[in-house]
Amino acid sequence: xxxxxxxxxxxxxxxxxxxxxxxxxxxxxxxxxxxxxxxxxxxxxxxxxxxxxxxxxxxxxxxxxxxxxxxxxxxxxxxxxxxxxxxxxxxxxxxxxxxxxxxxxx
Amino acid sequence: xxxxxxxxxxxxxxxxxxxxxxxxxxxxxxxxxxxxxxxxxxxxxxxxxxxxxxxxxxxxxxxxxxxxxxxxxxxxxxxxxxxxxxxxxxxxxxxxxxxxxxxxxxxxxxxxxxxxxxxxxxxxxxxxxxxxxxxxxxxxxxxxxxxxxxxxxxxxxxxxxxxxxxxxxxxxxxxxxxxxxxxxxxxxxxxxxxxxxxxxxxxxxxxxxxxxxxxxxxxxxxxxxxxxxxxxxxxxxxxxxxxxxxxxxxxxxxxxxxxxxxxxxxxxxxxxxxxxxxxxxxxxxxxxxxxxxxxxxxxxxxxxxxxxxxxxxxxxxxxxxxxxxxxxxxxxxxxxxxxxxxxxxxxxxxxxxxxxxxxxxxxxxxxxxxxxxxxxxxxxxxxxxxxxxxxxxxxxxxxxxxxxxxxxxxxxxxxxxxxxxxxxxxxxxxxxxxxxxxxxxxxxxxxxxxxxxxxxxxxxxxxxxxxxxxxxxxxxxxxxxxxxxxxxxxxxxxxxxxxxxxxxxxxx
Numbered sequence: 001x002x003x004x005x006x007x008x009x010x011x012x013x014x015x016x017x018x019x020x021x022x023x024x025x026x027x028x029x030x031x032x033x034x035x036x037x038x039x040x041x042x043x044x045x046x047x048x049x050x051x052x053x054x055x056x057x058x059x060x061x062x063x064x065x066x067x068x069x070x071x072x073x074x075x076x077x078x079x080x081x082x083x084x085x086x087x088x089x090x091x092x093x094x095x096x097x098x099x100x101x102x103x104x105x106x
Numbered sequence: 107x108x109x110x111x112x113x114x115x116x117x118x119x120x121x122x123x124x125x126x127x128x129x130x131x132x133x134x135x136x137x138x139x140x141x142x143x144x145x146x147x148x149x150x151x152x153x154x155x156x157x158x159x160x161x162x163x164x165x166x167x168x169x170x171x172x173x174x175x176x177x178x179x180x181x182x183x184x185x186x187x188x189x190x191x192x193x194x195x196x197x198x199x200x201x202x203x204x205x206x207x208x209x210x211x212x213x214x215x216x217x218x219x220x221x222x223x224x225x226x227x228x229x230x231x232x233x234x235x236x237x238x239x240x241x242x243x244x245x246x247x248x249x250x251x252x253x254x255x256x257x258x259x260x261x262x263x264x265x266x267x268x269x270x271x272x273x274x275x276x277x278x279x280x281x282x283x284x285x286x287x288x289x290x291x292x293x294x295x296x297x298x299x300x301x302x303x304x305x306x307x308x309x310x311x312x313x314x315x316x317x318x319x320x321x322x323x324x325x326x327x328x329x330x331x332x333x334x335x336x337x338x339x340x341x342x343x344x345x346x347x348x349x350x351x352x353x354x355x356x357x358x359x360x361x362x363x364x365x366x367x368x369x370x371x372x373x374x375x376x377x378x379x380x381x382x383x384x385x386x387x388x389x390x391x392x393x394x395x396x397x398x399x400x401x402x403x404x405x406x407x408x409x410x411x412x413x414x415x416x417x418x419x420x421x422x423x424x425x426x427x428x429x430x431x432x433x434x435x436x437x438x439x440x441x442x443x444x445x446x447x448x449x450x451x452x453x454x455x456x457x458x459x460x461x462x463x464x465x466x467x468x469x470x471x472x473x474x475x476x477x478x479x480x481x482x483x484x485x486x487x488x489x490x491x492x493x494x495x496x497x498x499x500x501x502x503x504x505x506x507x508x509x510x511x512x513x514x515x516x517x518x519x520x521x522x523x524x525x526x527x528x529x530x531x532x533x534x535x536x537x538x539x540x541x542x543x544x545x546x547x548x549x550x551x552x553x554x555x556x557x558x559x560x561x562x563x564x565x566x567x568x569x570x571x572x573x574x575x576x577x578x579x580x581x582x583x584x585x586x587x588x589x590x591x592x593x594x595x596x597x598x599x600x601x602x603x604x605x606x607x608x609x610x611x612x613x614x
Contacts, residue, residue, distance in 0.1 A: 002179065003173055003179075003343070004172060004173040004174075004176070004178060004179030004180075005178055005179050005181060006178050006344065006476075006477065007344060008475060008476050009178065009181065044442055044443075047441070047442070065441045066436045066437075067436075069432075069435045069436060069441060069445060070432040070433070070435055070436040071169070071432070072435070073431040073432045073434075073435040073449065074167075074168060074169045074431075074432045078431070079431050082431060082449050082450055082452040082453070083403075083452055083453040084405060084430075084431050084452055084453070086166040086286075086287070086288075086405055087165075087166065089286070089405075089406055090166065090284075090286045090288065090294060093254070093284040093285050093286055094284050094286065094294070094295050096253070096284065097282055097284040097295060097297070100251075100282070101282045
């Protein structure tokens with residue numbers, strides 16, 4: 001999905017992700033580690049701390065989280081875990097359509 | 107290999123072409139005009155910025171669809187308070203490949219208002235009725251086969267009917283839709299009669315040529331006469347490929363209400379009316395997320411089987427629309443473990459909401475280095491109607507058995523009853539906190555017979571440049587309050603026939 005963004009948006013997003021990652025070094029409980037090096041609890045606390053900001057910075061963090069979340073729920077194994085598995089269903093109703101309306105149906 | 111189709115990866119060197127009519131865009135407006143003109147023997151070239159993706163390539167993979175079928179990965183954002191997220195199709199067939207296929211005639215009062223305010227010719231209901239009928243026959247417009255209606259639509263309709271509200275079965279351009287709920291990722295059965303499967307192949311069969319994956323940079327002219335377009339092949343990652351030059355006697359701009367004014371503007375064209383790029387309407391919509399005790403599996407069954415029409419006089423249309431997991435996760439007001447807990451109930455969720463016939467307008471401006479950017483300010487009245495629409499949607503969902511709902515207002519608590527909702531709404535909802543989306547973009551090259559008000563005339567002719575026409579939702583004189591596809595196609599058909607009536611003049 002990110003590949004499809006226009007170059008300026010891609011650059012802005014990449015910059016924001018780098019800032020988010022490296023910005024963790026300034027978060028005291030991280031003890032100088034980047035975001036990618038934090039444990040789950042520390043990472044969550046860091047994001048929560050960012051979420052308490054106001055204004056455009058908070059909006060930016062929110063959008064980043066939203067993008068990452070979308071990518072996570074794009075994973076087939078995550079989708080199956082929440083009960084979303086459309087391929088067999090699509091195959092079934094496509095077959096039903098063909099049986100009822102004939103193979104010549106476009 | 108499809109006769110007449112040239113894809114970007116098949117173009118290795120600069121191309122210079124000649125034709126009678128070059129059509130920019132292959133969506134509802136562009137494909138319709140191309141098929142009509144080519145069918146009448148005109149030499150037509152269509153240029154589409156997006157790629158050619160056949161039905162066999164469509165899967166329910168949201169990420170793949172966003173990459174291949176949508177402009178900018180579906181991530182458009184109108185600047186304002188609140189901002190409005192919007193999407194545009196970008197592929198052969200345009201937005202008709204990824205829309206829900208809702209096919210409704212322009213409401214007669216809207217046409218009457220356009221005729222009165224703009225002095226438009228041949229725009230009344232009696233004049234347009236034959237075009238609508240023809241479009242509906244050509245695209246197999248009708249209601250769903252009952253077995254394809256999913257539980258989310260059925261429950262939402264039942265809730266609305268329990269409140270005594272008028273509900274109508276949606277009309278769509280489908281031939282025995284299977285109910286795969288894949289409208290927004292491309293119909294995998296071909297049941298949706300998008301332009302990809304109707305007017306585009308019709309145009310190609312009549313001899314038109316289609317260049318996919320090619321972007322038009324400018325409309326060219328000599329004095330006040332249009333002479334064609336220049337552009338380039340789009341390589342992966344948006345890189346510029348070989349140049350494309352098309353000499354034509356007629357240019358039809360049909361890139362939609364954002365791209366068309368942007369193309370005209372970067373071509374150095376100005377409208378004496380000062381209205382080019384202005385008067386943008388968006389039909390903003392909001393999403394209410396409702397949780398039920400039992401499984402709903404909203405992804406099984408057709409997308410938006412019904413519309414609640416009880417509040418159309420207020421400019422509100424309500425409907426249930428299933429969102430795929432990535433789309434839903436992207437809008438829920440939670441993250442981390444909290445989001446995980448909400449998403450665990452994915453199969454017990456119905457998403458529904460209002461579409462607002464907006465009274466405020468926005469503007470498309472081209473920002474150097476960034477391209478077209480929308481600026482749109484929601485009016486207080488439209489914000490109030492969006493909130494009212496959210497309240498009505500929640501009312502229908504509670505009537506259908508929802509246990510709790512999440513509202514599209516930043517910071518709003520989870521709501522477990524209508525009483526709780528009414529208490530919450532007793533205080534004003536800050537306008538900036540409303541989360542809004544749009545898939546209907548209209549009005550940035552308005553039709554009018556008054557040159558001081560309109561960018562184009564009653565038949566899409568751009569004033570001040572001979573041989574340049576606009577046939578997409580840009581020409582709308584106001585929002586129409588319902589899904590715009592059929593209006594776009596009917597107007598395009600009418601404009602094409604008007605153009606054919608002037609063949610000798612244009613030499614096509």
